Amino acid sequence: MRRENMAIGGEPDGYKGLSVQPAGLRLADREGFVGTAMLAPAIIYVIALVGVPFFLAIALSLSDATVGNPSIHHFVGLANFISVIHEAAFAFALRNSLIITAATLVLLTILTIIQVEILARDFVGKRIAEILLILPWAMPVALAAVGWLWLLDSEYSPIDWILRAVGLLGPRTPLGPANNLYYLGREWLGLGAVVVINVWRTLPLSTIIVLAGRTAIPHELFEQAQLDGAGYFRTLFRITLPALAILLTVAILFTVLVIFGDLTVVALTTRGGPGYATEILPYWAYLKGIQGGALSQGAAIALFLFPVLLAVSIVALRMAYRREGL
Amino acid sequence: MRTSFPRNLGFFVGLVLLCMFAIFPALWMAITAFKQNGDLYNPINNPFLFNLPPTLSHIEFLFTNTNYPIFLWNSFVIGVLVVAITLVLAVPAAYSLARLMGHWGERSSIAIFLVYLIPPTLLFIPLYEIVTMLGAANTIWSLVLVYPTITVPFCTWLMLSFFRSIPREVEEAALTDGWSRVGVFFRVALPLAVPGITTCIVFAFALSLSDYVYAAVFVSSTISRTVSAGVPTELIRGDIYYWQALMAATAIVGIPLAVVYGLLFDRLVKGFQVDLPRSAKG
Numbered sequence: 001m002r003r004e005n006m007a008i009g010g011e012p013d014g015y016k017g018l019s020v021q022p023a024g025l026r027l028a029d030r031e032g033f034v035g036t037a038m039l040a041p042a043i044i045y046v047i048a049l050v051g052v053p054f055f056l057a058i059a060l061s062l063s064d065a066t067v068g069n070p071s072i073h074h075f076v077g078l079a080n081f082i083s084v085i086h087e088a089a090f091a092f093a094l095r096n097s098l099i100i101t102a103a104t105l106v107l108l109t110i111l112t113i114i115q116v117e118i119l120a121r122d123f124v125g126k127r128i129a130e131i132l133l134i135l136p137w138a139m140p141v142a143l144a145a146v147g148w149l150w151l152l153d154s155e156y157s158p159i160d161w162i163l164r165a166v167g168l169l170g171p172r173t174p175l176g177p178a179n180n181l182y183y184l185g186r187e188w189l190g191l192g193a194v195v196v197i198n199v200w201r202t203l204p205l206s207t208i209i210v211l212a213g214r215t216a217i218p219h220e221l222f223e224q225a226q227l228d229g230a231g232y233f234r235t236l237f238r239i240t241l242p243a244l245a246i247l248l249t250v251a252i253l254f255t256v257l258v259i260f261g262d263l264t265v266v267a268l269t270t271r272g273g274p275g276y277a278t279e280i281l282p283y284w285a286y287l288k289g290i291q292g293g294a295l296s297q298g299a300a301i302a303l304f305l306f307p308v309l310l311a312v313s314i315v316a317l318r319m320a321y322r323r324e325g326l
Numbered sequence: 327m328r329t330s331f332p333r334n335l336g337f338f339v340g341l342v343l344l345c346m347f348a349i350f351p352a353l354w355m356a357i358t359a360f361k362q363n364g365d366l367y368n369p370i371n372n373p374f375l376f377n378l379p380p381t382l383s384h385i386e387f388l389f390t391n392t393n394y395p396i397f398l399w400n401s402f403v404i405g406v407l408v409v410a411i412t413l414v415l416a417v418p419a420a421y422s423l424a425r426l427m428g429h430w431g432e433r434s435s436i437a438i439f440l441v442y443l444i445p446p447t448l449l450f451i452p453l454y455e456i457v458t459m460l461g462a463a464n465t466i467w468s469l470v471l472v473y474p475t476i477t478v479p480f481c482t483w484l485m486l487s488f489f490r491s492i493p494r495e496v497e498e499a500a501l502t503d504g505w506s507r508v509g510v511f512f513r514v515a516l517p518l519a520v521p522g523i524t525t526c527i528v529f530a531f532a533l534s535l536s537d538y539v540y541a542a543v544f545v546s547s548t549i550s551r552t553v554s555a556g557v558p559t560e561l562i563r564g565d566i567y568y569w570q571a572l573m574a575a576t577a578i579v580g581i582p583l584a585v586v587y588g589l590l591f592d593r594l595v596k597g598f599q600v601d602l603p604r605s606a607k608g
Contacts, residue, residue: 030507031426031507032426034422034426034507034508035422035425035426035427035431036422038418038419038421038422038426038511039418039419039422039423039427041414041415041418041419042415042416042418042419042478042482043419045415045474045475045478046441046475046478046479049453049456049471049472049474049475050441050444050449050475052452052456053449053452053453053456054448054449054452056452056455056456057448057449057451057452060451060452060455065455070455070458070459111344114340114344115344118337118340118341118344121337123337123341127588127589129341129345130588130591131584131585131587131588131589131591132345132348132349132584132588133344133345133348133588134348134584134587134588134591135348135349135352135580135581135584135587135588136348136351137587138532138580138583138584138586138587138588139352139576139579139580139581139583139584140532140535140536140537140538140553140554140579140580140583141536141538141554142536142538142554142555142557142558143553143554143557143558143575143576143579143580144351144576144580145558146557146558146562146572146576147351147352147354147355147573147576147580148351150354150355150358150567150569150572150573151350151351151354155369156366156367156369156373158354158373158374161369161372161373165372179369200347200348200351203348204348208591208594208595208598209598211595212595212596212597212598212599213598213599215595215599216599232333250436254439254440254443257440257443257444257445258443258445260445261444261445261446261447261448262445262447263447263539264538264539267538267542268538268558281447282445282447285447285451286447286450286539286543289451290450290451290454290543295451295454295455298451299451299452302447302448302450302451303448305445305447305448306448309444309445309448313440316436316440317436317437317440320436321433321436
């Protein structure tokens with residue numbers, strides 16, 4: 001067991017521990033000054049356009065600002081939060097945001113492990129496989145969503161065509177009698193479609209993160225396991241997965257941030273419908289805040305995401321920096 | 327390593343299925359773009375074959391009768407400007423963290439990646455306020471200003487891992503020879519970091535191309551639209567979808583990007599490797 005726990009302790013290339021101490025204090029001071037000067041512009045920019053807007057979002061959510069009158073002069077306390085909670089769409093949006101995120105995670109975890117195991121091997125054409133497998137992440141999400149919209153078309157979906165061709169869809173068939181499934185027009189099929197699209201587009205990122213750890217597991221461990229007569233699945237569950245547990249968790253948590261906060265997929269496929277059946281918090285915030293013009297209410301809805309995002313970030317960071325003394 | 331037949335079979339079936347899943351939408355886009363109307367809108371036809379000869383007329387339509395060329399140009403201009411801003415901010419910051427800020431700087435990598443993951447959803451409403459107050463709403467400048475919030479953290483993360491993978495000895499030798507730290511950065515570290523900087527250019531450009539939320543919220547006039555926001559909003563008019571032209575519009579941008587990302591696959595894996603193996607030590 002001890003050996004397994006040490007599994008991925010390989011020092012990264014070129015990492016030479018702490019820097020050589022500069023000769024004198026004067027030089028050290030200068031290093032610090034140069035370092036600060038080089039870092040400052042990036043930090044200032046991020047504070048100005050990530051930090052400040054975040055607090056502005058809180059201020060907005062407590063005000064009565066609209067697109068027509070965006071200045072924050074009049075504070076209304078928690079009125080925006082209370083009024084959005086009482087809307088019918090809120091329960092749907094919260095429920096769907098949680099369901100979509102949870103279902104995506106489960107599928108993503110399984111597929112990430114399979115994909116990492118495949119890419120950990122060397123095989124002819126691996127480069128081509130990498131290009132194909134990273135495609136969903138490379139494709140701009142809005143354009144990908146338009147592609148999925150057509151792929152899941154109510155009338156001309158090629159998936160429906162395949163199902164009809166094998167006799168699963170159409171009159172007098174298990175999925176019939178209609179000739180189409182209307183993926184984006186039904187509550188659970190719509191949610192399922194959003195989950196599949198989310199899995200599709202986040203799988204490359206989680207694969208890359210976990211693969212980084214997988215390739216760092218020393219070969220000797222696998223050779224030893226083979227000598228001991230351990231089969232593939234025994235090796236997978238006893239050596240590979242324990243060694244990757246933390247990385248896998250970090251990858252999954254990162255993906256939560258991407259999926260829970262995203263509105264593009266829903267905005268361009270189901271549009272939250274039918275009714276509010278596939279509404280999610282981020283898209284509802286967009287509909288209210290920008291389309292509906294109620295900036296303050298939109299900001300309030302978006303802030304409902306924050307506790308989840310914060311909790312996930314903290315756990316991810318603690319995982320990543322675990323036992324690093326930070 | 328000896329591998330049994332069933333395991334090899336499982337491996338290839340898994341590989342083929344995952345590849346199919348990954349490229350299915352892109353494949354469908356590419357096929358659709360060349361189809362004639364009579365072929366595409368016939369539910370009996372095998373959708374994966376060309377039952378009528380392929381045609382370029384829809385791609386011609388896209389470039390001559392729609393605003394797609396404008397969207398491409400806007401995305402290109404925004405991309406170039408965002409790349410420039412990103413390099414100026416991120417490369418020195420990453421070098422500073424890798425070499426000059428001590429232990430915590432080297433280990434800030436994951437925290438920086440987290441900033442990249444902050445969803446636009448949390449920020450688009452206040453940023454809309456800021457952009458409006460600055461008078462930049464409805465212009466490409468609003469996006470040039472805001473996109474570095476995505477690209478700077480990502481590229482800082484990437485460059486941090488890159489600088490850390492360069493051995494310190496060369497720089498230390500130059501320092502001992504009496505060069506200043508700034509001189510070492512420009513004349514030693516930067517030339518060594520060219521592959522990393524190239525990767526940053528690609529990703530900063532691709533990330534600025536990929537955003538939908540900010541582009542859809544800040545810009546509503548056709549003349550300033552980007553590809554990501556223009557294609558879904560302006561090429562779809564009401565219920566009339568020009569599917570072949572739409573699919574051509576997505577494939578023309580998406581497929582080249584996928585190839586470039588694919589070629590940089592190993593670089594990305596390394597980006598996580600520099601930090602995570604140590605962190606993952608149980």
